[in-house]
Amino acid sequence: MARSRQNPSTISSFLLAGGGADLDYAIGDALGVLPVNAPDEVAAIPEVTGLKGPETVQLKTGPAALRSALLTWLDLSTVTPKTLEAWAVEARPEDMQVIDLLRRPDFTPEAQVQVDGLRPLQPRLYSISPSPKTHPGEEHLTVGEVRYQLFGSDRQGGASTYLGERLAPGSMVGVYIQRSAHFHLPEDDTRPLIMIGPGTGIAPLRAFLEERDARGAEGPNWLFFGDQHEACD
Numbered sequence: 134m135a136r137s138r139q140n141p142s143t144i145s146s147f148l149l150a151g152g153g154a155d156l157d158y159a160i161g162d163a164l165g166v167l168p169v170n171a172p173d174e175v176a177a178i179p180e181v182t183g184l185k186g187p188e189t190v191q192l193k194t195g196p197a198a199l200r201s202a203l204l205t206w207l208d209l210s211t212v213t214p215k216t217l218e219a220w221a222v223e224a225r226p227e228d229m230q231v232i233d234l235l236r237r238p239d240f241t242p243e244a245q246v247q248v249d250g251l252r253p254l255q256p257r258l259y260s261i262s263p264s265p266k267t268h269p270g271e272e273h274l275t276v277g278e279v280r281y282q283l284f285g286s287d288r289q290g291g292a293s294t295y296l297g298e299r300l301a302p303g304s305m306v307g308v309y310i311q312r313s314a315h316f317h318l319p320e321d322d323t324r325p326l327i328m329i330g331p332g333t334g335i336a337p338l339r340a341f342l343e344e345r346d347a348r349g350a351e352g353p354n355w356l357f358f359g360d361q362h363e364a365c366d
């Protein structure tokens with residue numbers, strides 16, 4: 134199996150609706166992002182199932198066109214026990230994803246059966262990267278796009294490539310704050326700070342540094358950055 138590849142991190146900037154007045158957060162918290170699936174992944178599904186997309190299916194939220202359900206509501210990669218049950222799959226290699234199961238010969242699920250086997254699309258968390266003191270009303274995320282090969286074809290992480298590649302300037306994105314219980318700056322600005330951020334773990338530490346700078350903190354700061362693989366990172 135090919136190793137996951139994280140493209141060099143990109144920073145996505147967001148203007149918060151209403152200046153972010155209704156978002157109460159501290160650095161160290163994360164932003165939950167509601168992703169939209171990749172249109173080419175959605176388009177690949179009718180190619181293997183023969184269903185074209187306007188079929189109506191029932192979701193927990195109500196009726197929807199199959200294509201729109203696949204684009205915004207359903208996880209197109211994770212196979213769960215529910216998938217196996219709904220699609221009557223008995224044995225499969227453990228790392229098979231949804232598209233691999235749909236490609237099985239002689240498997241032509243009806244639209245509702247197809248949807249019943251998929252779990253809801255999950256939000257993903259991204260560490261808040263700027264200090265609100267230096268960037269009021271803005272959010273920045275530091276995102277490594279997840280890309281890898283599986284069973285001979287290119288695969289991509291749903292949310293990281295949504296943020297890194299598919300979002301056009303001016304797009305609206307659904308977000309929420311995920312509070313962190315313990316991951317915050319010390320209140321005492323004279324204390325020294327040692328920060329270790331491998332790969333995208335650098336994201337919250339960027340905010341820590343900005344915040345210390347904005348506060349005029351006198352304590353020394355050490356930041357260690359690392360990546361996992363010498364050959365590809």
Ligand SMILES: Cc1cc2nc3c(=O)[nH]c(=O)nc-3n(C[C@H](O)[C@H](O)[C@H](O)COP(=O)(O)OP(=O)(O)OC[C@H]3O[C@@H](n4cnc5c(N)ncnc54)[C@H](O)[C@@H]3O)c2cc1C
Nearest residue numbers: 136137257258259260275276277281290291292293333336
């Ligand atoms: C508190 C918190 C903060 C975070 N902050 C950041 C951040 O600041 N920046 C950041 O980039 N990320 C961050 N993450 C990670 C982020 O939430 C996502 O998990 C990450 O971006 C991948 O999401 P995705 O939707 O792109 O990938 P997904 O669609 O979720 O795909 C990832 C999945 O792909 C599969 N996969 C990956 N490689 C392979 C392979 N080689 N073979 C087979 N299957 C494979 C695995 O099942 C893996 O779980 C954070 C996570 C948490 C919990």
